Amino acid sequence: MSTSSIESPSAVATSEFDRDTAVTLRESGVYDAELSAGWTIIAAVNGGYLLALLGRALGDHLPHPDPFTISAHYLTPSVPGPAVIRTETVRTGRTLSxxxxxxFQYAEDGTELERIRVLASYGDLDTLTDDVRTTATPPAIPPAGQCFSAADNPDPRIPGSSAIVDRLDLRLDPACVGWAVGAPSGKGEMRAWFDLADGRAHDPLSLLLAVDALPPTSFELGLKGWTPTVELTTHVRRRPAPGPLRVSITTRNLAGGFLEEDAEVWDSADRLVAQSRQLARAPRD
Incomplete structure (x- = not known):
């Protein structure tokens, strides 16, 4: 077991993201955590933040350091406050574990409520080869200075908390912000430059956050409100190069009250460093 991902009681992480995803080992495989209100959006704690928190616990528990694939089912909405994470090793191999x-969180009567369950495979990203054969291309986004930040035109018609916005440096592609001025494009697309507001460098854990940190594509489809994630699978492909990330999310099909979101995350070296697909419930007007 590695101990590098656990914050000791006397250590003070310089990044808010690291402090808020810290876990404390209670006993073998069991970790205590505190879900921060700083990562809430509309009605609940953000799913990408939660995925990073669980990813940190698994990175400590398993013998390999980096998430290669992690699939999460969001069972009940998480709320700020104490939580416990229970991990279990399924299999350990030479290159993957x-x-x-x-x-879990606690109901008023003290019983445990399971919020999220994940299955993940971990390896070591530093051992991957440089062989890349791809037809994927980075998203075309205007320079960050020509994009829109949350301060440019926040939309007060979306009720609830938007605390997570203050912890991110998001620069949205102007082609994807029609929803903020009452003129959604009708296209299920969202693109942005992505950084953490405190300047923390990106790593595999921040990639788990990035795939679920942009406004939902449903906004550009003309729907407002909470878009709760049902299931989210993320593939981490490379350790990101220093610098901002570009995130592109698309939806091709909203039907029966559910939609998919396919995300790509590109680093400053034009490498595809993470991919994800999630199923989400469409907002209910």
């Missing part, structure tokens, strides 16, 4: 993790 697989484990599960569940995050």
């Amino acid at each position: 697989t484990g599960t993790a569940s995050l």
Whole structure:
């Protein structure tokens, strides 16, 4: 077991993201955590933040350091406050190890409520070869200075908390912000430059956040409100180069009250460093 991902009681992480995703080992495979209100959006704690928190616990529990693939089922909405994460090793191999993790919170009567359950395979990104054969291309986004930040035109018609916005440096592609001025494009697309507001460098854990940190594509489809994630699978492909990330999310099909979101995350070296697909419930007007 590695101990590098656990914040000791006397250590003070310089990044808010690291402090808020810190886990404390209670006993073998069991970790205590505190879900921060700083990562809430509309009605609940953000799913990408939660995925990073569970990813940190699994990275400590498993013998390999980096998430290669992690699939999460969001069972009930998480709220700020104490939580416990229970991890289990499923299999350990030479290059990959697989484990599960569940995050629990407490009802008013003290009983545990399972919020999220994940299955993940971990490896070592530093051992990957440089061989790349791809037809994927980075998203075309205007320079960050020509994009829109949350301060440019926040939309007060979306009720609830938007605390997570203050922890991110998002610069949205002007082609994807029609929703903010009452003129959604009708296209299921969202693109942005992505950084953490405190300047923390990107790593595999921040990639888990990035795939679920942009406004939902449903906004550009003309729907407002909470878009809760049902299931989210993320593939981490490379350790990101220093510098801002570009995130592109698309939806091709909203039907029966559900939609998919396919995300690509590109680093400053034009490498595809993460991919994800999630199923989400469409907002209910």
